[in-house]
Amino acid sequence: MLKHALGPRMLSARICFALLLAGLAWSCCVPADAVETELPTRFIMGANTEATSLHGSWNRRIFTEAFRRLGIALEVRVAPLKRLELLMSKGEIDGEMSRAPAYGLQHPELLQVDVVFAQVVFSLYGLKSIPGVSQLEDLRNTNYQGIYRRGVLLCEKELTPLLPARQLTATNSALQGVAMLKLGHGDFFCDVSSSLENEQYSQDFAKFIDLKKLFDISSPVPLNPYLAHKHLALLPRLSATLKQMEKEGLIAKYRQEAEAQMHQLYSLPAADKK
Incomplete structure (x- = not known):
């Protein structure tokens, strides 16, 4: 009855109108960070190291070339690790240059780029050895004061079950952590090897000479590297570009260039760096 009453043209018009309304309703409900089907024209990459650090310089060389090949304007925003995590959750940055697997496990909504530039080790450092402590478990039920860099998830994860909160302090940088050790405010400092390597290739390297x-x-x-989920379309393209650059020997070449830049910036003879 309805079909005959309205006629085929009127019925088609109503169906189209209903579909249009449904489409508008769907678009209103889609979150702002919905998956993009095309490559972005601009990308904000988070980094926790300045361009004047070893790993900061190295990573920028890599991603500047990668995004140039993709035809995407790259902006780098520097912040401490914990701040970068917050910026990612708010959608204020599009990705991060370098994160350990623990970060991906904590944020399964992010996309991991399947390219590895470097491997790092998480360690405890101090100005002197700690009597009776040669492994993490030895810290349990002790009065030792620990320091770790805020946002270094593995340090936080391993230390918090062993020592109460009053015996742990988080800092924003390795430099702050070592300064606290020298002031007697801690017995050890936990961080990742790349962070300490950055400091040793810097104007503050003398402050780390006594660190063991x-x-x-x-x-x-x-x-x-990690990307926000909305950049699903970018993931395979960026991965392929980085892998091609690696085949061309550019990743290793950029590392050498970054090391040379550090020696030039801070007048560090190569023999001083081990």
Whole structure:
């Protein structure tokens, strides 16, 4: 009855109108970070190291070339690790240059780029050895004061079950952590090897000369870039581009260039760096 009353043209018009309304309703409900089907024209990449650090310089060389090949304008935003995590959750940055697997496990909504530039080790450092402590478990039920860099998830995860909160302090940088050790405000400092390497290739390297590795708390861990989920279309393209650059020997070449830049910036003879 309805079909005959309205006629085929009127019925088609109503169906189209209903579909249009449904489409508008769907678009209103889609979150702002919905998956993009095309490559972005601009990308904000988070980093926790400045361009004047070893790993900061190295990573920027890599991603500047990768995004140039993709025809995407790259902006790098620097912040501490914990702040970068917050910026990612708010959608204020599109990705991060380098994170350990623990970060991906904590944020399954993010996309891991399956390219590894470096492997790092998480360790405890100190100005002197700690009597009776040669592994993490030895810290349990002790009065030792620990320091770790805020946002380094593996350090936080391993230390919090062993020591109460009053015996743990989080800092924003390795430099702050070592300064606290020298002031007697801690017995050890937990961080990732790349962070200490950055400091040793810097104008503050003299402040780290007395720092000793006490022991490792992890085996070698790969570092990967991570993207916000909305950049699903970019993931395979960026991965392929980075892998091609690796085949061309550019990743290793950029590392050498970054090391040379550090020696030039801070007048560090190569023999001083081990």
